[in-house]
Amino acid sequence: MLRPPPPPPPPRPTENHGTGTTATPTIHPPSIGTKSTPPSPLSSASTFLPLPTTQFSSSAVAIPATFSEGMVDDGYNEVVNIDISSVVIEAMQKKYANRPQLKYMKMDVRDMSAFDTWSFAAVIDKGTLDSLLCGHNSRQNAGKMLEEVWRFQYVQITYGSPAYRLPLLKELSWTIKLHVIEKLASGNSSHQATDVTCPIPLAVNGGSAEAAVGMKADVHYIYVCIKDNSERVKDESPMEG
Numbered sequence: 001m002l003r004p005p006p007p008p009p010p011p012r013p014t015e016n017h018g019t020g021t022t023a024t025p026t027i028h029p030p031s032i033g034t035k036s037t038p039p040s041p042l043s044s045a046s047t048f049l050p051l052p053t054t055q056f057s058s059s060a061v062a063i064p065a066t067f068s069e070g071m072v073d074d075g076y077n078e079v080v081n082i083d084i085s086s087v088v089i090e091a092m093q094k095k096y097a098n099r100p101q102l103k104y105m106k107m108d109v110r111d112m113s114a115f116d117t118w119s120f121a122a123v124i125d126k127g128t129l130d131s132l133l134c135g136h137n138s139r140q141n142a143g144k145m146l147e148e149v150w151r152f153q154y155v156q157i158t159y160g161s162p163a164y165r166l167p168l169l170k171e172l173s174w175t176i177k178l179h180v181i182e183k184l185a186s187g188n189s190s191h192q193a194t195d196v197t198c199p200i201p202l203a204v205n206g207g208s209a210e211a212a213v214g215m216k217a218d219v220h221y222i223y224v225c226i227k228d229n230s231e232r233v234k235d236e237s238p239m240e241g
Helices: 065-073 088-096 126-132 137-150 161-167 205-214 229-236
Strands: 081-082 102-106 123-128 152-160 174-182 219-227
Touching: 065 102, 065 152, 065 219, 081 137, 088 102, 126 137, 126 229, 137 161, 152 161, 161 174, 161 219
Parallel strands: 081 102, 123 152
Antiparallel strands: 152 219, 174 219
């Protein structure tokens, strides 16, 4: 007689990845910052700085993983990264557990009230505002983010052309400088890049910048937004009783 076939093995339990698939969170706010005093446990993102030539005594920074790692390699000794996704934060904490200079914390860039005004010299944004402008309630969310970063110096690295970015950025009281970096052509080591130290003259509608680099130039735009001194003095003045 033939033996009956063995019963099928029990089904393998399925893993629940409901919260583990946010590789691209709705808001991804890596930014950069530095301060002259050690940051508090809640300190996060803030400033645009030249690459240090010597080791900084105390600096706090926040940005995308490879960017922040490079900052540490260049001499920044405390880099604080923020992201709205706890999954991303936990993954980065594990990945860089052997680099104590890198700190990671969960935070929504639309509400950074945990940070005092001017507790960081600046915020560096590489793609956060862009992603907000592509999402639901884009103008409202972008406005909330800009109101938060307006408390610091704000540096945005983006593909967004001046014709579209300047009207939005000019809604707040700050001085705006535009720098342009040409993307390196693959395999072309002789490619001459634009001098990033020279800002491009700006018109209100961004037309002068477009004329300088071309409407379809393959470039990164870097907007450096500096809060007006009069507004900064107001923030730093002691409140009257």
